Amino acid sequence: MTTSKIHSNIIFSQKVADELEKIVKQYPVGKRFLLTEETPRQLCLPQLEKLIEDYGIQVTSIAGGETNKSIRSVEKVWEFLSKNGADRKSLLINIGGGMLTDLGGFVASTFKRGMAFVNLPTTLLAQVDASLGGKTGINFNGLKNEIGVFNEPDAVIINTGFLKTIDDQNFLSGYAEMLKHGLIKNPAHWDELMSYSLENIDYDALQEIIAHSVVVKDWHVQNDLTEKNIRKALNFGHTAGHAFESYALHSGRPILHGYAVVYGMLVELYLSAKVCGFDQNQLQTISQWMLKVYGKFDITPSDYDSLYELMTHDKKNEGGRINFTLISEIGQVAINQDCSKELIFEALDFYREL
Numbered sequence: 001m002t003t004s005k006i007h008s009n010i011i012f013s014q015k016v017a018d019e020l021e022k023i024v025k026q027y028p029v030g031k032r033f034l035l036t037e038e039t040p041r042q043l044c045l046p047q048l049e050k051l052i053e054d055y056g057i058q059v060t061s062i063a064g065g066e067t068n069k070s071i072r073s074v075e076k077v078w079e080f081l082s083k084n085g086a087d088r089k090s091l092l093i094n095i096g097g098g099m100l101t102d103l104g105g106f107v108a109s110t111f112k113r114g115m116a117f118v119n120l121p122t123t124l125l126a127q128v129d130a131s132l133g134g135k136t137g138i139n140f141n142g143l144k145n146e147i148g149v150f151n152e153p154d155a156v157i158i159n160t161g162f163l164k165t166i167d168d169q170n171f172l173s174g175y176a177e178m179l180k181h182g183l184i185k186n187p188a189h190w191d192e193l194m195s196y197s198l199e200n201i202d203y204d205a206l207q208e209i210i211a212h213s214v215v216v217k218d219w220h221v222q223n224d225l226t227e228k229n230i231r232k233a234l235n236f237g238h239t240a241g242h243a244f245e246s247y248a249l250h251s252g253r254p255i256l257h258g259y260a261v262v263y264g265m266l267v268e269l270y271l272s273a274k275v276c277g278f279d280q281n282q283l284q285t286i287s288q289w290m291l292k293v294y295g296k297f298d299i300t301p302s303d304y305d306s307l308y309e310l311m312t313h314d315k316k317n318e319g320g321r322i323n324f325t326l327i328s329e330i331g332q333v334a335i336n337q338d339c340s341k342e343l344i345f346e347a348l349d350f351y352r353e354l
């Protein structure tokens, strides 16, 4: 498969420069901008050198990593756009991982109240999740994605060839979001992920599996862009997961987003068993598999209050209660599930004792 589409603005292609050229040429000379970060600048941009030169695309980059998903980085890019004459008819091309596409989308959505942007995700996490669906934003006050807007990119070009540039941890981080897609919506996708070899990556088979994951993500986005209802399913594992991620960052033991989501899913699978009748044997099997592949972020009971406090900031919460997305079986989701503090602590016990 060299080029294919899931819907009009999600394009799978190994010929990134050709696909991008079709978009870039629609924008005036001097109004084409590109934002990237260090690693993709070195490993992915060389493929686009000719296009950048031919079309006079103005390039800037920010430092990578979760700590740079900040208002400081946003200001830096706003300043670059402002100094170089960007306007509402301009285009911003975001090339990088999930942090970069979230931040770049936010910059483009807010500069002069909005200019066009396209995403070229270079990590697995960005290809199956972050670059799609229009959740743009940055971290603030130690909280994940606290500031942002919903605004879909004009196009997302997915080149699975870029995945050869990422390390094993980043691969597993993206795989976590695919596991989530299987668990919330598609048992067949879950089964194919369970039988895919993580020791010996088959990149040809991977493109097909990624496409299945993208279909799950896109289905939720198309049905509920602004997360009033069923899109909350995509947040499975994230109520506890974001708490783990923020807590890990504060305590100087940062973990990748997908790992945090796996730890969050372990907590929320336990809650799923307690609240929605998720099968106990399956809980054990999945937990052992996740533990073997992703290890664990160690916690003690003295961390529970801080983790709980972080969960109270989750964006799905309403009326002072923490709203979890849980599952009753693989593929069957239950949104807006209220859990008591005692039960959440019990789930943290389950996780801690794994």
Ligand SMILES: O=C(O)C(=O)C[C@@H](O)[C@H](O)[C@H](O)COP(=O)(O)O
Pocket: 129, 130, 133, 135, 144, 145, 177, 227, 231, 232, 234, 235, 238, 315
């Ligand atoms: O697209 C969505 O909706 C998701 O919740 C997908 C998540 O995997 C993603 O990490 C998202 O960025 C988290 O968003 P947040 O709203 O919890 O900050």
